[in-house]
Amino acid sequence: MVGDEVYAGWEEIYRDNVDRVYRTLFAKLGNRADAEDLTTEVFLAALRPLRVAAPVGQVRAYLLATARTVLAGHWRRTLGREITTLDDERVEIAFTEQGGLPDQPDRVAAILAELPERYRKVLRLRFLEGCSVKEAAEELGVSVGNVKVLQHRALRQAARLAEGTQP
Numbered sequence: 041m042v043g044d045e046v047y048a049g050w051e052e053i054y055r056d057n058v059d060r061v062y063r064t065l066f067a068k069l070g071n072r073a074d075a076e077d078l079t080t081e082v083f084l085a086a087l088r089p090l091r092v093a094a095p096v097g098q099v100r101a102y103l104l105a106t107a108r109t110v111l112a113g114h115w116r117r118t119l120g121r122e123i124t125t126l127d128d129e130r131v132e133i134a135f136t137e138q139g140g141l142p143d144q145p146d147r148v149a150a151i152l153a154e155l156p157e158r159y160r161k162v163l164r165l166r167f168l169e170g171c172s173v174k175e176a177a178e179e180l181g182v183s184v185g186n187v188k189v190l191q192h193r194a195l196r197q198a199a200r201l202a203e204g205t206q207p
Contacts, residue, residue: 045096053092053099054083060100061107068111070199078114082107115195119148119167151201159194166191 047053061082066075086106090099152160158180165176166187177187 046093047096047099049092050087053090053103056096057100057103058083061103064104064107065111069114070203074114078107078110081110085110116167119163147202151198154201155194155197158190159197162187162190163194163198 047056058079062075062079065078065082066072069075069078082103086103090102094102152163155163161180162176165171165179166173171179173184173187173191176191177184180187180190182190
């Protein structure tokens with residue numbers, strides 16, 4: 041299906057695009073459960089505004105754009121909610137008396153402390169202070185494109201650290 045063809049209905053839209061949307065999200069998240077949850081969010085978010093009579097190419101483009109929006113919201117919620125304070129000092133993860141990990145904010149702060157300073161700064165500006173990409177670029181003295189690259193790399197490295205795959 042391509043070109044000016046249209047889908048017969050929502051079931052066909054879902055069947056034809058669910059794997060594409062899931063793979064896109066999984067590639068960014070590296071986490072099956074989150075990718076599945078966000079895939080569901082994408083289709084729920086697209087349910088009202090998406091026209092079934094739109095050409096297949098437009099439907100696919102809209103779903104992938106919606107996936108990017110849902111993913112950005114996920115990162116904002118995840119990083120913004122879990123971090124209460126951020127010290128520039130290196131934070132050590134201390135085990136609780138029961139032998140488990142401490143509260144999530146401490147864990148997130150510890151992960152951020154492991155990141156290079158530029159990565160910490162871009163995540164702090166974008167997610168904790170709510171700066172736009174343009175505002176973060178001005179603050180850091182770099183281009184908008186550079187902020188996007190730094191943010192992507194910072195999130196990817198933070199995810200690796202969170203999963204314990206970073207040396």
